[in-house]
Amino acid sequence: MKRQFLAALGATALLAAVAGCGSGGSAAQKAPSAAPDPKTMTGTVTVWLMNEAQTTWPELVQQVNDQFAAKYPKVELRLSYQNWTDKIANLDSAIKVGSAPDVVELGNTETMKYILSGALAPVERSSFDNSDSWIKGLADTCTYQDKLYCVPYYAGARVGIYNSQLFQDATGSAEVPKTEDELFSALDRIQAKNKGNSGFSALYLPGPYWYAAMSYVAAYGGAIARFDSGGVWHGTLGDPKSQQGIQHFVDLVKKYNRGDWKVNELNQANVLGHGKAAMLYGNGWEVSVAVAPITGDPKLKDTVKLAGMPGPNGKPLPSFIGGSDLAVTSRSTAPALAADWIRMFTSTKSQQVLVNKDTLPNNLTQLGPLRTKPETAAAANAVPDAWFIPMAPGWGAVEKQNILVTMLTDILKGKSVEDATKAADAQIDQLINNPS
Known part of the structure; x- marks a missing residue:
């Protein structure tokens, strides 16, 4: 992360124009200008982080801001914390009126929208710490047409x-x-032992839970969509391997979910916390919901635990790769300074702060110790082989129209997997290649 900062600032040698009159003219070259002194640089860098940074690792934020201030004492740093519920609306509005931040944190499912709209500036991968060991599924969320945008x-x-x-x-x-x-x-x-508990699900697996369904698709070697040699995306849910995974998921829902199959996964931790389920498939943070007052039961604090989810064919169930990325916006007036703040915030030293808090880092090297730590092993071991949504121009429209949710709901209502997946592919093909 510390490498080649001055090169990243664009302080390349300035060559004089070739001067000459007539055939006898000669060229003269000026000496390269000196690289800018960071101590004398001025300007403003605005950073938008999500509120987790403020509540979970404020010392990391302070550490990096102090480091940035020491290097650029005359540059003003303006930090703002955002909420997930309104960040996108705020960012879209700021971009529209020309007041976008220089640095913005994006959920990894949000990056494609801004890459395709031209809202993010490309950055040089090799100038960031651990870039040769970044978790592939996470790095892929920042990459489009061989360029890195976050x-x-x-x-x-x-x-x-x-x-x-x-x-x-x-x-x-x-x-x-x-x-x-x-x-x-x-x-x-477990189901037999709790048969007297009305509505109890040994495995609470919501019917519209497409992230879980696509994990089973990935387990069988299928995919939502694939990119062909002609540069076109096609829905591939109707492929035999994808259908096999979807059928597996549907069979589990029907066998173990004793609740309403139409209810999604948003409140599944509440179901576990209120004693109506023995197990669910979810994000690690959902443990806190299951053991909190009102949403769950604090008495379960030492009882609710995490484990790797077994999948088909004797292998762990592939997980969706979640997480966040940091990007420089394309209209930043200080892109080099913004990129350097990101370098500091994602440095090996900074990532270690996250590791110490049992948060999965961006690279496999520092992820290593978490793969054997009881508190983090389940998630850390799921990351290297995780899957991600298609990085396609129209994916946002596919998700917005709930095509996968509708497909799963139709199957649970009685439509065949073959018919439902083919219908979903047809809808995906209409949308996925068009910027949303």
Whole structure:
């Protein structure tokens, strides 16, 4: 991250114009100008971070801001914290009126919209720490047509979240089995043990939960869509491997979800926390919801645990890669300074602050120790082989129209997997190649 900063500032040698009159003229070259002194540089850098940075690692923010101020004492740094609920609206409005921040944090599913609209400036990958070992699924969210438009910040993955006491009572073990067949056997015993608990689901797997469904698609080698040699995206849910994964997911919903199949996953942690489920597939942070007052039960604090989710064919279930990225906006008046702030904020030293807080870093090197730590092993081991949504121009429209949710709902209502996936592919093909 510290490498080649002056080159990143664009302080290349300035060559004099070739001067000459007539055939006898000669060229003269001026000496290169001196690189700018960071101590004398002036300007303003505006940074938008999500509020997690303020509440979870404020010391990292302070550390980097102090480092930036020491290097650029005459540059003003303006920091603003954003909420996920209104960040996109705020950013779109700021871009429209010409007041976009210099640096913005984006959820990794948000990057494509701004890359395609020209709102993000390309950056040089090799100038950032650990870029040769960035988690591929995260780096891919910043990459389009072989150019890098943002920098991975931190990663996330979905895991099994379970009530260890319910597993202990029904199976004699408080641990989640390592294979899917063994897990199904345990879930069957848990379901039987809790048959008197109305609406209890041994595995609470919501029907419209397309992130989970696509994990099973990935497990069988399928995909939502693929990019062909002609440069065109096509829906591939109707491919046999994708259909196999979708059928697997639907079978699990029908067997284990004793609630309303039409309800999505937004409040699934509440179901676990209120004793109506033994296990779910979700984000690690959902544990805090399950053990909080009102949304869950604080008495479950030491009972609700994380585990890798067993998948088909004796392998872990592939997870969707979550996380955040940091980008320089294309209309920044100080792009080099903005890029250097990101270098500092994603440096090896900075990433270690996240690691110390059990947050998954942006690179495999620093991820290593978390893969054996009990508190983080499940998520850390799910990250290297994680999948991501198609980085296609029209993906936003596909998601906005709930094509995958509708497909899953139709199947659970009785439509065949073959018919539903082919219908979804047809809709995807109409949208996915057009900027949304």
